[in-house]
Amino acid sequence: MQARVTHLRSAAIAVQDYEKQVSFYEDTWGLKKTESEPGVSYFAAEGSPEQYIVRVRKSDTNRIDFLAFGLPDAEAVDEVAANLAESGVKFASEPGTLATPGGGYGFRFFDPDGRVVELSADVETRGFRVLDPREDIPQKLSHVVIYSENPAAVVDFYQQKLGFKLSGWLGDYFGFLRCTPDFHSLAIVKGEPRLHHVSFELRGYDEYMRGVGRLLKQGLPMTYGIGKHTPADSTFAYFIDPNGNTMEYVAPQEMIIDDASYSPPVWGRETPGDVWNTAFSKNMPEDPTIGRETEPDKGLWVAPPV
Amino acid sequence: MPLFMDVHNLLRAANAEAVAAAKARDLEVQAKYGVKYLRYWLDSSTGHMFCLVEAPTREAAFQVHREAHGAIANEIYEVIEGGLVPEDVT
Numbered sequence: 001m002q003a004r005v006t007h008l009r010s011a012a013i014a015v016q017d018y019e020k021q022v023s024f025y026e027d028t029w030g031l032k033k034t035e036s037e038p039g040v041s042y043f044a045a046e047g048s049p050e051q052y053i054v055r056v057r058k059s060d061t062n063r064i065d066f067l068a069f070g071l072p073d074a075e076a077v078d079e080v081a082a083n084l085a086e087s088g089v090k091f092a093s094e095p096g097t098l099a100t101p102g103g104g105y106g107f108r109f110f111d112p113d114g115r116v117v118e119l120s121a122d123v124e125t126r127g128f129r130v131l132d133p134r135e136d137i138p139q140k141l142s143h144v145v146i147y148s149e150n151p152a153a154v155v156d157f158y159q160q161k162l163g164f165k166l167s168g169w170l171g172d173y174f175g176f177l178r179c180t181p182d183f184h185s186l187a188i189v190k191g192e193p194r195l196h197h198v199s200f201e202l203r204g205y206d207e208y209m210r211g212v213g214r215l216l217k218q219g220l221p222m223t224y225g226i227g228k229h230t231p232a233d234s235t236f237a238y239f240i241d242p243n244g245n246t247m248e249y250v251a252p253q254e255m256i257i258d259d260a261s262y263s264p265p266v267w268g269r270e271t272p273g274d275v276w277n278t279a280f281s282k283n284m285p286e287d288p289t290i291g292r293e294t295e296p297d298k299g300l301w302v303a304p305p306v
Numbered sequence: 307m308p309l310f311m312d313v314h315n316l317l318r319a320a321n322a323e324a325v326a327a328a329k330a331r332d333l334e335v336q337a338k339y340g341v342k343y344l345r346y347w348l349d350s351s352t353g354h355m356f357c358l359v360e361a362p363t364r365e366a367a368f369q370v371h372r373e374a375h376g377a378i379a380n381e382i383y384e385v386i387e388g389g390l391v392p393e394d395v396t
Contacts (some may be wrong), residue, residue: 007376049369130364130382180376183318204315204380233316252317254353255377258324 002083003076004163005069005075005119010053011144011198012065012118013245014304018058020242025054028218029200029247030137030211034126035101035189040306042101045200047139049125051102054141054198056249057306062243063299064195065306066092066108066116067144067186069162069179073121074105083105084161087169092303094294098123101202113148114300116257117163119303131203135213138200142250143184145199147191150177154188167256168231168264170271176231176264181255183232194297197238201253208251212237216251222285226247227274230267238280307342307360309387310367312379317353325355331374338367338373358385 004068015021022041025031031043034052042052057065071077081095093106098120106120131139148154155175158164162179164186172191191195202208206251207277212226215237223246232253241247273279317325325348327331332343342360357379361367364382371378 049372110395128365130368133381181317182376233318252316252380254318255314256318257328257377258319259323261321261324262319 003071003079005074005179007070007180008141008143009068009118009120009123010051010141012053012057012304013068013109013195014057014061014063014199014299015057015240015243015245016062018056018170021056023275024242025056028215028220031100035146036220044126044186045128045138045140046135047128047131048141049128049204050287051123051126051140053077053200056101061298062245062295062305063297064115064146064301065262065299065304066118067146068106068120069185070123071121076118077105077107080162081109081161084109087161089161090301103301105115108303110301112150112154113146115193115297115303116299116303128271131207133203134206134210135203135251136207136214137202138211138249139203139229142182142199142201142248142253143186143191145187145194145196147194148188149190151188151190158186158188163257166264169266170231171267171269174231178256181257183234183254183256195245195294197248199248201248201250203252205251208235208237208249211249215239219283221285223281223284224273224279226276227279228276229273230271230275231265236274244299263297277303307362308384310359310361310364310382311385312357312371312382314355314357314377315353315380317355317377320348320353320355322348322351324352325350328375328377329357332370335374336370338387339368341366343370343382350371 017089034044035042039058043054090110095107103122104120104123108118167176177186235251236251237249344356344358
């Protein structure tokens with residue numbers, strides 16, 4: 001059987017206002033800056049063994065630098081790289097030793113929309129701790145959602161080439177993919193290719209509510225929340241970061257542990273966006289269009305410099 | 307060795323066979339972390355599961371689940387075991 005991606009490691013973004021973004025993750029969002037070099041900072045979550053779950057790079061344009069996923073071992077890295085090469089996929093780097101925190105063995109390639117994806121194995125883990133009740137900071141990276149003009153083709157690519165499993169569709173415009181029991185680690189929504197949002201998981205409902213309340217009190221613009229989606233039985237609270245990206249706080253989502261008996265649902269367009277009926281906007285600018293949409297990704301088909 | 311009870315709140319499609327298969331993978335991984343999963347209880351109708359585990363730390367118990375099958379518990383508590391003698395049960 002073809003090697004499967006084991007989990008979501010990190011999301012790397014490049015932003016124009018680097019200092020504000022670094023301060024946002026460290027002082028507001030609740031991540032821990034672990035390493036930095038000029039113009040690049042790495043952030044970990046206290047509850048996660050990943051060396052970093054977010055990387056921020058200073059740039060003239062806002063873009064996704066890469067999305068990083070794990071593979072079981074170095075052999076799997078070579079196997080997946082060979083399969084991708086055979087399919088004509090374009091590479092941003094060949095398999096080799098990684099220079100990012102934790103090292104490891106991996107490579108980067110462009111997905112069908114030109115987004116850079118990093119696959120790696122043997123990355124050194126980081127000491128983590130199980131968060132205590134009432135700790136209102138993220139314990140791990142939950143999922144990333146990206147736009148594509150052709151969600152069906154991109155969902156198919158991630159299933160066929162990387163071993164993701166389909167968890168469901170919202171209409172024909174929002175496909176959910178899992179690589180662990182978590183309902184989704186990646187989702188593809190129809191639109192001009194760019195970041196939709198990055199989601200961070202808190203320990204439970206109480207910690208999620210406390211975290212959202214802390215962000216609201218600090219004046220962070222919340223576009224939509226607090227509420228609960230039908231897919232994944234997943235809570236949501238979407239906020240705008242200093243560079244106009246959408247970042248989410250979420251409580252743990254549904255887990256699917258029996259793939260054989262699970263049939264991916266297709267939810268209709270009439271599916272309510274918020275089953276709790278509690279969602280609203282707060283701290284938003286008077287012009288609601290400001291900052292609501294992440295700008296088009298300027299980094300498609302371009303390898304990040306770091 | 308500390309005794310912990312972990313709690314899984316959100317298991318979907320959690321039939322007994324699938325859970326047994328996941329627990330078997332825990333047993334394959336646990337020695338590496340000095341962990342011993344002892345018993346578990348499942349409510350498959352609501353997707354709740356409770357695992358009793360001896361582990362040096364909460365983190366070690368989590369790490370076994372993470373590596374074995376990825377279904378990490380939502381909560382974990384250090385517990386002491388108690389029991390009721392028959393005459394106390396009415």
